[in-house]
Amino acid sequence: MKISYNWIRDYLNIETEPEKLAEILTGIGLEVEGSEWWESVPGGLKGVVIGHVLTCQRHPSADRLFVTTVDVGKSEPLHIVCGAPNVSAGQKVPVALPGTVISKGNESLEIKISKIRGELSEGMICAEDELGLGDSHEGIMVLDESAVPGTPASEYFKVTRDYIFEIGLTPNRIDSGSHFGVARDLAAYMNLNMNSEARAKLPSVDNFRPDNNENPFEVIIENKADCWRYSGLSISNVTVSESPEWLKTRLRAVGLNPINNVVDITNYVQSEIGQPLHSFDADMIDGRKVIIRNLPDKTRFVTLDGVERSLSSRDLMICNEKEGMCIAGVFGGIKSGVTSSTRNIFLESACFNPVSIRKTSRRHGLQTDASFRFERGSDPNITVWALKRAAMLIKEIAGGEISSDVIDIYPEKIRNAEVLVNFRNIERLIGKKIEREKVRKILDLLDMNFLKENDQEILLEIPAYRVDVKKEADVIEEILRIYGYSNIETDSKVNSTLSYIEKPDKEKVVNTLSDLLSSNGFAEIMCNSLNPAVWYEDNSDFSPDALVRLANPLSSDLNVMRQSLLHGGLQSIARNINRQVTDLKMYEFGNCYFRKKGAKTSEITENFEERFSLALFLTGNSGKQSWNNKPGKVDFFHIRSAAEMVLSRLGINGFSLTLAESNKSYFSESVTYSINSQLLAEAGKISRKYLSMFDLEQDVFYCNIDMDLLLRLSGKNKIQFSELPKYPWVRRDLALLIDKEVKFTRIRELALKTEKNLLRDVELFDVYESETLGKDKKSYAVSFILRDDRKTLTDKDIDKVMNNLIRVFESELGAKIR
Numbered sequence: 001m002k003i004s005y006n007w008i009r010d011y012l013n014i015e016t017e018p019e020k021l022a023e024i025l026t027g028i029g030l031e032v033e034g035s036e037w038w039e040s041v042p043g044g045l046k047g048v049v050i051g052h053v054l055t056c057q058r059h060p061s062a063d064r065l066f067v068t069t070v071d072v073g074k075s076e077p078l079h080i081v082c083g084a085p086n087v088s089a090g091q092k093v094p095v096a097l098p099g100t101v102i103s104k105g106n107e108s109l110e111i112k113i114s115k116i117r118g119e120l121s122e123g124m125i126c127a128e129d130e131l132g133l134g135d136s137h138e139g140i141m142v143l144d145e146s147a148v149p150g151t152p153a154s155e156y157f158k159v160t161r162d163y164i165f166e167i168g169l170t171p172n173r174i175d176s177g178s179h180f181g182v183a184r185d186l187a188a189y190m191n192l193n194m195n196s197e198a199r200a201k202l203p204s205v206d207n208f209r210p211d212n213n214e215n216p217f218e219v220i221i222e223n224k225a226d227c228w229r230y231s232g233l234s235i236s237n238v239t240v241s242e243s244p245e246w247l248k249t250r251l252r253a254v255g256l257n258p259i260n261n262v263v264d265i266t267n268y269v270q271s272e273i274g275q276p277l278h279s280f281d282a283d284m285i286d287g288r289k290v291i292i293r294n295l296p297d298k299t300r301f302v303t304l305d306g307v308e309r310s311l312s313s314r315d316l317m318i319c320n321e322k323e324g325m326c327i328a329g330v331f332g333g334i335k336s337g338v339t340s341s342t343r344n345i346f347l348e349s350a351c352f353n354p355v356s357i358r359k360t361s362r363r364h365g366l367q368t369d370a371s372f373r374f375e376r377g378s379d380p381n382i383t384v385w386a387l388k389r390a391a392m393l394i395k396e397i398a399g400g401e402i403s404s405d406v407i408d409i410y411p412e413k414i415r416n417a418e419v420l421v422n423f424r425n426i427e428r429l430i431g432k433k434i435e436r437e438k439v440r441k442i443l444d445l446l447d448m449n450f451l452k453e454n455d456q457e458i459l460l461e462i463p464a465y466r467v468d469v470k471k472e473a474d475v476i477e478e479i480l481r482i483y484g485y486s487n488i489e490t491d492s493k494v495n496s497t498l499s500y501i502e503k504p505d506k507e508k509v510v511n512t513l514s515d516l517l518s519s520n521g522f523a524e525i526m527c528n529s530l531n532p533a534v535w536y537e538d539n540s541d542f543s544p545d546a547l548v549r550l551a552n553p554l555s556s557d558l559n560v561m562r563q564s565l566l567h568g569g570l571q572s573i574a575r576n577i578n579r580q581v582t583d584l585k586m587y588e589f590g591n592c593y594f595r596k597k598g599a600k601t602s603e604i605t606e607n608f609e610e611r612f613s614l615a616l617f618l619t620g621n622s623g624k625q626s627w628n629n630k631p632g633k634v635d636f637f638h639i640r641s642a643a644e645m646v647l648s649r650l651g652i653n654g655f656s657l658t659l660a661e662s663n664k665s666y667f668s669e670s671v672t673y674s675i676n677s678q679l680l681a682e683a684g685k686i687s688r689k690y691l692s693m694f695d696l697e698q699d700v701f702y703c704n705i706d707m708d709l710l711l712r713l714s715g716k717n718k719i720q721f722s723e724l725p726k727y728p729w730v731r732r733d734l735a736l737l738i739d740k741e742v743k744f745t746r747i748r749e750l751a752l753k754t755e756k757n758l759l760r761d762v763e764l765f766d767v768y769e770s771e772t773l774g775k776d777k778k779s780y781a782v783s784f785i786l787r788d789d790r791k792t793l794t795d796k797d798i799d800k801v802m803n804n805l806i807r808v809f810e811s812e813l814g815a816k817i818r
Contacts, residue, residue, distance in 0.1 A: 002254040003182050004038075005163035007272075011200045012183040014190070018163035021186070025165060028189050029481050030176055034166035040249045041159045042132045047100030047111075048153035049073065050143065051125065056089045061117040070095055070125065073150015081121040086139035092147040093140055094131060096124040104130055133157065158245075162253050172468035174376035178274030181465075188445035188482050192438070202273070205388040211401035215282065217346055222293035224411045226316045226356040227328065230292055231349045231383040231408045233391060234282050238262060238400035240342050247397070262338050262345060265393045267369070274465075275349060275378060275386035276370035278318075280325060282344035284336045287321025290346065295324055302334045303327065303366075315360045316352065329357040329374040331366050344403075347394075349387040351380040351414075354467075362552045377467035380414050417462040418451065421475050429476045432488050442482045448475070504715045506612075509650065510589055510707075513614065516649050520642075521623075522585045522616070527568025529590065530558035535567050535693075541664045546594040548608055561593035565615035566666060566702060570686070573619055574694040582698065583620035589613075589707070612711075616642050616683075616703040636669055636685055639701035643683040647673065650710060651717040652680075655752060659745035666690045666702075671745070675713065681705040729760065729787035732802055734809075735818040740769075740776045742813055747782060754808045755801050758793070761785040779818060 005018045016024070022032040051070040054077055059065035066087050069077040072095050080095070087093075096102055100111045102124070111124050128134035128141050131153070147156060169177055176182050183200040190196040215234040221227045240260050242248075247268060248258040254271055258264050266277040280290075295301075297313040301324050309327075311317070316328040325336040329352040338345060358375035361367060384406060391402050427433045440458075443450070449461040462469045469475060480488070514524060533549065533556075536542045542563045553559035562568065565588050576584055591610040618639050623631035644654065652675075662670035662682045670684025683703035691700060736747070748762045766781035773779060786793060786801060809815040 001167045001169045001177060003165045003167055003179060004250070004253045005165070006160070007162075007179045007250060007253070008183045008186070011180050011202065012187050013198050014186070014196075016190075016194075018165075022165060024186065024189055025167065025182070027484060027486065028185055029170075029173065030182060030185065031168045032165050033168040036164055038162045038164045038253055039159055040161075040252070041154075041157065043101065043103055044159055044161060045094075045131060045153040045157060047097050048094050048126065048131060049097060050147045050149055050151040050153060050156055051078075051093050051095035051123075052149040053087065053089050053091045053093060053125075056087055059117060059119060061119075065117065065119075067119050068125070070123070071149045072097065072123070073148075078122040079120045080123045080125055081116040081119050082125045082140065084125065084127065084140040086142065087125060091140075092143040092145060092149070094126045094143065094153050096126055096130075098123060100124075102126070102130050103132070160249050160253075164253060171376055174274070174373060174378075174467065175465045177373055177376070178270070178272060180273050184447075188442070189484075191445055192442060192482055193484060193487075202385070203389065205385055205392060208388040208392055208402075210403070210405050212403050213405060215344060215403035216288075217282070217285065217404065217407065218289045219407050219409050220289060220291045220293075221409050221411060222291060223316060226353040227292040227350065228353060228412075228414060229351040229380045229383055229408070229410045230290075231387050231406060232290060232346060233387060233402060233406050234344065234346050234404040235391060235394055235400045236282075236344045236403040238343065238345060238394060238398040240338060240340050240398065244397060260338065260340065261398045262342070262394060265390055265397065266347075268393070269386050269390045270369060270373070273382055273386055273389070274373055275382050276329065276373050277386060277390055278326060278332060278348040278370070279338050280318075280332075280336045280346040280348065281338055281342045282346040283342075285320045285325070285346060286323070289321045290348075291319045291321070292328065292350075293317060293319055295319070299324070301327070303331045304334055304337050305331075306334060309364055312360070312363055314356070315363070316356050318348065327360060327364070327366070328352055330361050330364070330371045331368055345394075347387060347390060349383040349390075351378050351383055354378075359552060362554065365555055379465035380410075381464050384408055414464060416464055417470055419460050419462060419469065419472060419475050420457055421460060421472050422457045424456070425472060426476050426479060429473065430480050430483075430488065431491070434479070434483060438483070439479055442479050443475075445482065446478055448478075502715075504711055506711060509711060509714065513646060513649065514587075514589075516646070517587045517616070517642075520585075520645070522587045522642075525569065525572050525586050525588045527565070527572060527588060527590070528558070529562050529593070530554075531560055531562045531567055532557045533560045536560065536563055541666055543594060546597065548593045548595050562590075563592050563594060565590050565592065565613055565704065566686075566690075569615055569617045569702065570690070570694045570696065570700065573617060573700060574696055577619075577696065577698070583624070584617065586617045588615045590615075612707040614646070614705040614707050614710075616646075616705075618642070618701040619698055633699070634701060636683075636701065639683045639685075639703050640671055643673070643681050643703040643705065646705060647681065647710070650714040651719070652710070652713060659748070661743070675709075678709055679706065680709050680713075725787060725789060727788060727790075727792050729785050730793050730798055732784050732786065732798060733765075734782050734784070734802070734806070736780045736782060736809060736813075737773060737777060737816040737818050738780060738809075738813055740778050742815075744780065744782075746813065747780065747809070750808050750812055751784065751805055754804055755786075758786045758788055758797070758801055759784060760787050 022035050026032050049072050051072045054069045054071055056066050056068045059067050064083055066082050068080050068082055070080050071077045096111045098111055098113050102109045113122050125140045127137050129137045176185055180200060180202060187198055187200040215236050217234055219230055219232055221230055240262055243258050243261045243264040247264050251258050251264060251267060256267055262279050266279055270276050294313055295311055295317050299311040300308055301311050302308045317324040318326040318328050326332045352374050354375045354377045357371055361371040361375060395402060447463045451461050452459040536547055537544050548561035550559050573584055592613055594609050596607055596609055618634040621631040622634050625631055656675060658674045660672045662672045662684060666687055667684035668687040670682060672679060673681040686700045686702050744764045751759060751762045763783045764780060765783055768779040786798060806817055
């Protein structure tokens, strides 16, 4: 939310520097995320002055150029070469002096003293587009005769300079969602901490008077549950045109684009007090009735942006006697909007149910300034003030007459909340004893009325605009906010408790693996846990029936909780490749979410489960290219190595794992690691089908590790010391001719099952395929590491083991020894 320093000063008499004000705002809970100086003309016309053209002659060497002398208020006139066809002696013109930077779009030009076709040029006579004052470039700007040479152009054109705060407004602080709201908070703080007596004051509307009652309208609220208060009036014979400069400047300063004087005034009042307003073309209101109701499901309605929308029966609508005119609190309709031909308007100021507005806004994907305020809770007590304020401004700027009394329908008055606050709890929660007189002053500055008070507690009436203050802790937070967090001293005594964490410590394990992966060149990513449902629906790789769907999704692209880290990683890879970062090693820790089958317990959290996972991604080259290193492309064995590195780091012995091939369609080649029939990890090359979903052309390798299972397994591991082997190991190699479908994992399993005592490791070190070997045949070169921890192996021992292995390979696999 953008807040203007100049605008705040309309309601609060302050001289505090903007930079200091930014610190105060952050201190009272209105965090200033950014701030900058803003000027109504880009650049503020720095270095531009008013000049008087004394002489103007044709350039001796160029037919389209003129040589002029210009008085700019200095002792000597400047010589300036100008190419504008309308330049002539006697004119008052804007002149950019040497050193001035002229900006036009994305291009900028610094004015320098130079020679143009042999003639000295000491500045530039400017057109309006070169100064940011318009779009015309037909010739230089010719100013009024009364302009005084040497006057700064910023002074002549009345350039406004302002300081803009970008406030990160939290959802609960909509009371400060306006310039007056911010001024009100500042006044409370400054009154208490800076010896200021200033109080924020709104402009008076006491002079509001209807001119006649010739254009009355009837207002009917049919849905009183969602429309809590509705105020309106009509104004006749207005002239819809461009807004005055001061109004356009105010709106532009806070990022709003001027539209026309009527719409701009409603936006101005909204930014001023935080009350959204809407103006209707009164001549388009059939039956002279404004009816607040719900229309039938799937009713078609065209909004101001020209989009035809299908309404829900739960959408609150502002209607005339025949049809809908506006989606209440969200967006207007195209038929009843104010245009340049509008002569009569009906002005609306209302208070709606925030839940209804929020659901409608999300349902249609419409995020507007009005819905932003209504869905957080608007003040029902300011609808009439805002209406009168806007009507008086419209009458002043657009003319016309207020042609009806204020119509104010308030079916059931909203009572202000009452909160009982205990003085001892104030001290206990804040951690400091604050004088009771100061506490009372803070509460008074925050417009909280005292209903009852005794030595122990005080009963407060909370103003309606503080929709977030409902209980004692909220009031105490308000006291602390205005008192100042920095005014609470740090206690010299620190209390702590001893805690026992069951092994393994999840956070410690995650940090250990993060350090391991980062030191091996991986970068950590964090992706959105919200995904589009289309990624999982009709997909056997996942569990569509177990999708966790959002009740009120922000959009159709973010309507379910993720079931896998795969899609987020592929999105990240695509984003990086599109920005020419093609060699990537990434990892992500994150939860995946599932709805339990058939679970419908009273405790809603028991219907769902989270599964903690680790995902690894590889793509591109295996390293950076240099004069002494020519890296190759990453492949299946790189991702497999990374997976086994993670498992090994937590003490998972490869001999205890069962290896197989994954049946998931997102892999084109893969390996799975299971233990006791539970899938621990899977790794492989992503299939072309999945890559095409994210417009990826280069190969991507992916590994997913079930961290919940890995943590349970690592918790059972015990680190034991064992002495170094006393006896040497022996390596023997076999070349096995086998069928092509036989996997190395099968050979490894058979070997470890056959020889459990002496066999320490089995490795594949060569694969050979050729037609000479026979149809559908291949040759594996496999090494076997043998060692006896009790003695040195003899040839007899070794031969016995190898013969057993050969026998098993021949009988089980049909292998032949080459």
